[in-house]
Amino acid sequence: MWSITGEVVQALLPLVIFFLLFQFFYARRPWSFVRQVLTGTALAAAGLILFLLGVQVGFLPAGEEMGAALAGLDRPFLLMGLGFAFGLLATIAEPAVWVLCGQVERASGGYIPEKLILIVLSLGVGVFVALGMGRVSLGWPLYYLLLPGYILAIILIFFSNPTFIAVAFDAGAVVTGPMIVTFVMALVLGVAGAIEGRDPVLDGFGLVAMVALAPILAVLILGFFFKEKE
Secondary structure, X not given: OHHHHHHHHHHHHHHHHHHHHHHHHHHOOOHHHHHHHHHHHHHHHHXXXXXXXXXXXXXXXXXXXXXXXXXXXXXXXXXXXXXXXXXXXXXXXXXXXXXXXXXXXXXXXXXXXXXXXXXXHHHHHHHHHHHHHHHHHHOOOOHHHHHHHHHHHHHHHOOOOHHHHHHHHHHHXXXXXXXXXXHHHHHHHHHHHHOOOOXXXXXXXXXXXXXXXXXXHHHHHHHHHHHHHO
């Protein structure tokens, strides 16, 4: 626990120092505002410590054990279906995704509904986690999926609604948050480690790159339909 606490403090302390210097030399906001910021930072630090501790104690071991058990089923399509479900649920549970969807709806004045973006992102990630499970189970090389995906993303840029292009690439970064990286990646590593002839490093990793591609394609396709509708 103390190592996690040290890492969180090391990450947040420079931000706090920068804020205090900015406040002292330039902003000069009321003390009540500074106290509010520092209180929020302390709460965020406590939340991060508890979350990271929970990841080490619960998420990672659970994901690896579940992945090893699923690999024993020796049914690639069932494994892909379960991967879709895990990707869908992990995206819905990702706090940063909810923040992004809310910001998109507010910034667009309701033109892009929050729930629509959430559904599209969840389905996109679910599909690509399923493909990641299939890649591990069937031994597909990673570039078989990534190369065509990014080529399609570049093509869709020219046909999608411009409003959606920036949202799509931001969504790619937001979706690869702690829920996906900790639980779903541990699940895939567990599957790769339990299948004979698979190397967890070669076959298990690469899922985050696929998950980052999923919302880009999903939002660009949504933008294409919005453009056609207009």
